[in-house]
Amino acid sequence: MTENELLLNGTIGQILSAVKGGNITVEGTVRFFIERIKKNNLNTFIEIYEEEAVKKAREADRKVAAGDVRGAFFGIPFALKDNIAVKGHKLTCASNMLRDYTATYNSTVYEKIEAEGGILIGRTNMDEFAMGSSTETSFYGSTLNPWDRNRVPGGSSGGSAAAVAAREVVFALGSDTGGSIRQPAAFCGVTGLKPTYGRVSRYGLVAFASSLDQIGPICRSAEDAERVFSVINGFDKKDTTSKEVEKYDFTDYSPKKFKVAVSNDLNDTNLNPDIKLSLSNLLNDIKRDGHNVEGVDFDFSKYSVPVYQILSCSEASSNLARYDGIRYGYRTEKYDSLFDMYKKTRGEGFGEEVKRRILFGTYILMAKNSALYASSFKVARLIRDKLKGTFEKYDILITPTTFNPAFKFGEKIDDPIQMHHSDALTSICNLSGNPGISIPAGFSREGLPIGLQIITKRFDEKTMFQFAKYLQSKSNWHRALPEE
Amino acid sequence: MKIENEDVRKAAEIAKIYLNNEEVESYKIDLEDMTQEFLDVLQSLGIDLDEKFDFTQSSSKRTVLRNDNPDVFEETDKIIKNAPSVKEGLFTVPTILKGEN
Amino acid sequence: MYKATIGIEVHAQIKTKTKMFCGCKVEFLGKSNTNICPVCMGEPGTLPRVNKRAVELAVRTAIALHARINMRSIFARKNYFYPDLPKGYQITQSIPLAEGGYVEIDTGNGKKKIAITRLHIEEDAGKLFHTAEGHSFVDFNRSGVPLMEIVSEPVIKNEKEAVAYLKRLRQIVRYVGSSDADMEKGQFRCEPNISVSKDENRGTKTEVKNLNSLKAVERAIKYEISRQIKTIDRGEIIIQQTMLWDKKRQMAIPMRKKEGVNEYRYFKEPDLIPLILNDGDIEKQRKSIPELPGEKFDRLIKQYGIKKEEAEILVEFPYIASFFEKSVESGCSPKYAIGWITTDILGELNKAGKKFSDIKTGPSHLAALNKLIDNKTINMNIAKNVLRSIIFTGEDGNDYVKANNLAQVTDENAIENAVKELIEENAKEVERYKNGEEKLFGFFVGQVMKKMRGKANPGVVNKVLKDILNRR
Structure with a gap:
């Protein structure tokens, strides 16, 4: 493998060995990726921390020279979605509201990666406050899909997914409330994991919907995603909704026979035929390998979005009440009373989609509608129970990640309902709390990536990674690179 | 489900967001659609509206409590520095008379 | 005949070293905005963590109030905008830590149990300073300080009972160590709601705030009962509203009407899991409760x-x-x-x-x-x-x-001398005494004591004085 090949398609483990062996320098690695960001010009990053990253890289190189190399991500460049706090850096959530806000503390996930030697090279673009499925609601403009610059990268973690797909960074973190990691991962042809709710600390993740939000990795492969997940997972006393379970450790792939359930969404007439074809071929392969594959009647994609909307908007309306122009963030210039200041500040500071969701959530939580929010949890419970039943019989549930590949800019932005529905297959996991991973599973005839979603029972990321690594051991979809 | 312009205005009032008439109209339609979709889901799943339904997303069983030991945040100046309007270490807001809230 | 009905909501500051949901110190000595951190300032991405001590002290209080403790209580958000409220919501409880219970008071003619509705934990807001120059200022040192809200049933009949209840309640929280309950420092805030009625139905109630002493509570309730009676007697109706007690003018003034609408949009706090207690937790607190x-x-x-x-x-x-x-x-x-x-x-x-x-x-x-x-x-x-x-x-x-030579003199001779001296000096009074004015005897005793600088044994003085007077 040449240095170029290594940096473009190597795993975290391979790059780490090259750094340790002195075959490549950390500074060279960091510069390689920063140059790509600039050259690609996909608007993946809101800010690049070039100076700081290079400085850290040089320190790392000195350590290599001194033989003092420690950490699972030593010298590995990574990026964070711009809703994850890093002390001293801006934390904007791609919103006018927070464009001047500097974080005063570190998120737990950042501290964990930093402690392993990872080098942060910037914060990535996203839909404003993670509300969107295309990165089009960003205050900083859309990110372009590296496979087709006329198309969206998906969202809300569109910047992170596109950056990993365009090989502008080795890995990135995103956040997933209804599919915001998995949907852009599918659109960009990369691997994206939403862990089990409570598995990764949310401390330092700007809240959208607290009951659904999880941070997760977006990577080149399932193996890398597992490496990142094994670092960032674990109970955090700063997030008491995180669960005290044994910390997850990376496990080498060992072949076994899986019992695989396939959701009948694969037969949905709304499913893009190319996606259907790719996934059907893949399933046939799996069967040929001797795994037990059965279809299950699993129609929650019809229900998930409206429920997700009720639940997430209700919580968002409360979570976003703190942006009032008093302690931090945007404040309108002219006002004649306190309430005038509030309304102008929030009217001007938030974009249209954010306001829509706050209004909807506010309306839902009003006393006369209060049964709606509570009832949305009833459906969430139903989905959780049904999935639990499924996993009594099967190890794995497979669905498409999305019904369609990446759409064109402007195609859905004026139709919020349509836009929301691109989360139909992913938001199931957020509602139930189960983990879900999207891995590349082929290309449409237009050359757009196709995503396959793997769901397992809660806290069973192990089986999920074993299965994903099995699939990636026999295919090369995840190694395909967009043309430059 | 029918939603009136007044409902949207009331929600905007509570959420402290200025809306113009055009926005009220357009948001109203979205709110109607989103609410109706949800009610349709409940109906097709045979689920009743239930105000009291009590469910926690986290699967943590035990409440992890914090010991009452001070953990002083040293960089309060950094917090204050983020504020749009500060005077002598106090956050400033338009005048509110006592008794008005 | 009008009957008054009073219920009282009390907010008692829980005596902890740190705030309810973060490690900031609870102290109000230094500068404004010094005991603050990303959590109690509601910075984006921060999460609350429940203070164990605050829960223990609230449990202890609930036991002392004979309340039923909920083994599973639920934190909830009360949403509203105000500059002293950093997150745009206050974390309180929807299923309270405890329900029921009572405080027994002595009404002067017997004992009475004042029933408690509930006790729950919540966080305090910051403090606003008002100036005339177009700005108000916010200090967040108090933001997130733990409070117990203790709500009584509307079973209090008058201001005397109200004061007796509050006094006993304040003693209880002090005895169990859950609050210093200094009213002047705002550690024990009382908000009575008051209504009057001629029949069994409860009349429209008003709530009175800004009461910084028990005296103020007493006066405000008395004032409000009388104001309501006069209002009804004039043929007017009582408006349900919140009043502010004006200490200078000794009257309750209606608060300005709130702008907009009150919709607190309560819902379960998704950042905190339910507060689960077990018998052991409660037993431990029960054991540490002193004589109440x-x-x-x-x-x-x-x-x-x-x-x-x-x-x-x-x-x-x-x-x-x-x-x-x-x-x-x-x-x-x-x-x-x-x-x-x-x-x-x-x-x-x-x-x-x-x-x-x-x-x-x-x-x-x-x-x-x-x-x-x-x-x-x-x-x-x-x-x-x-x-x-x-x-x-x-x-x-x-x-x-x-x-100081203060030992009592029991020596009859010394006392006799003093008595004789007295009789000589007060011949007229002795005459009047002899003529039946017996109450003068006390006067003689006092005079003898005075002569003896108070040290004479009163029994001996009595005896000697009587002997001598009778002998004459």
Whole structure:
């Protein structure tokens, strides 16, 4: 493998060995990726921390020279979605509201990666406050899909997914409330994991919907995603909704026979035929390998979005009440009373989609509608129970990640309902709390990536990674690179 | 489900967001659609509206409590520095008379 | 005939070192906005963490209120905008930590149980300063300080009962150590709701805020009851509203109408899982509960035969009660001890503007004085004088009596001489006494005592005086 090949398609483990062996320098690695960001010009990053990253890289190189190399991500460049706090850096959530806000503390996930030697090279673009499925609601403009610059990268973690797909960074973190990691991962042809709710600390993740939000990795492969997940997972006393379970450790792939359930969404007439074809071929392969594959009647994609909307908007309306122009963030210039200041500040500071969701959530939580929010949890419970039943019989549930590949800019932005529905297959996991991973599973005839979603029972990321690594051991979809 | 312009205005009032008439109209339609979709889901799943339904997303069983030991945040100046309007270490807001809230 | 109905909501600051959901110190000594951190300032991405001690102290309070503790209580958000509320919502509880329970008060004619509706935990808001120059200022040092909200049922009949209830409740939280409950510092905030009615139905209620002392509570309730009665008698209706007590004008003034609408949009706090308690947690707190004020009140009366008012003072000030009980233990009679403490010691402290902790005499001093009376070395009046003289010096009573030559005179000859002198000087009065004006006898006793500088044994004076007067 040449240095170029290594940096473009190597795993975290391979790059780490090259750094340790002195075959490549950390500074060279960091510069390689920063140059790509600039050259690609996909608007993946809101800010690049070039100076700081290079400085850290040089320190790392000195350590290599001194033989003092420690950490699972030593010298590995990574990026964070711009809703994850890093002390001293801006934390904007791609919103006018927070464009001047500097974080005063570190998120737990950042501290964990930093402690392993990872080098942060910037914060990535996203839909404003993670509300969107295309990165089009960003205050900083859309990110372009590296496979087709006329198309969206998906969202809300569109910047992170596109950056990993365009090989502008080795890995990135995103956040997933209804599919915001998995949907852009599918659109960009990369691997994206939403862990089990409570598995990764949310401390330092700007809240959208607290009951659904999880941070997760977006990577080149399932193996890398597992490496990142094994670092960032674990109970955090700063997030008491995180669960005290044994910390997850990376496990080498060992072949076994899986019992695989396939959701009948694969037969949905709304499913893009190319996606259907790719996934059907893949399933046939799996069967040929001797795994037990059965279809299950699993129609929650019809229900998930409206429920997700009720639940997430209700919580968002409360979570976003703190942006009032008093302690931090945007404040309108002219006002004649306190309430005038509030309304102008929030009217001007938030974009249209954010306001829509706050209004909807506010309306839902009003006393006369209060049964709606509570009832949305009833459906969430139903989905959780049904999935639990499924996993009594099967190890794995497979669905498409999305019904369609990446759409064109402007195609859905004026139709919020349509836009929301691109989360139909992913938001199931957020509602139930189960983990879900999207891995590349082929290309449409237009050359757009196709995503396959793997769901397992809660806290069973192990089986999920074993299965994903099995699939990636026999295919090369995840190694395909967009043309430059 | 029918939603009136007044409902949207009331929600905007509570959420402290200025809306113009055009926005009220357009948001109203979205709110109607989103609410109706949800009610349709409940109906097709045979689920009743239930105000009291009590469910926690986290699967943590035990409440992890914090010991009452001070953990002083040293960089309060950094917090204050983020504020749009500060005077002598106090956050400033338009005048509110006592008794008005 | 109108009947008043009163319910009271109390916010008591829980006595913790740190805030409810973060590690910031609870103290209000220094500059504004110094005890703040990303959590209590509601910075994006931060999450609350429940203070264990606050929960323990709330549980302890609930036990002392005989309340039923919910083994699973739920935190909830109360959403509204105000500059002193950083997150745009206050974390409170929808399923409270405890429900039911009561506080027993002494109404003067018997005991009465004031029922408690619920006790829950919540966080305090910051503080607003108002100026006339177009700006208000916010200090967040208080933001996130733990509070217990204790709500009574509307079963209180008048201002006297209200004060008795609040006094007892305040004693309870102090006894169990859950709150210092200093009203002036805002650690014990009382908001009574008041209504009047001629029949069994409850009338429209008003709520009164800004009450910084029990005196203010008493006056505000009295004022509001009378205002409501007058309003109804004029044929007007009572408007349901919140009033602010104006201390200067001694009246309750309606608060300005709130802008917009009140929709708190309560929902379960998704950042916190339910608060689960087990029997062990509760037993541990139950064991640490001391004798409670009501029990102490009854015991003091029963054990020492002291008056209700005296017992009430001891219950209100446990350190005085302890001084009292130690005095009795050291051998002082309860009757003498309670009198000396409540009249002489407290009187002297009051005069000198000093605190109880300033006194140098201990319980043994009281016992010693009692002994001097018993062995007739001094009389009660001298004893009181001695006590008042040694309060701040801690001098030994015996020594003081000797040094100042205060020992009682029982020598009949000395007293006889004084009596004879008196009779000579007051021939007219003696004449009147002889003619049947017997009440003059007291005057003669007083005069003899005066001549003997108060040291004469009153019994001997009586005897000698009677003998001599009768002989004449």
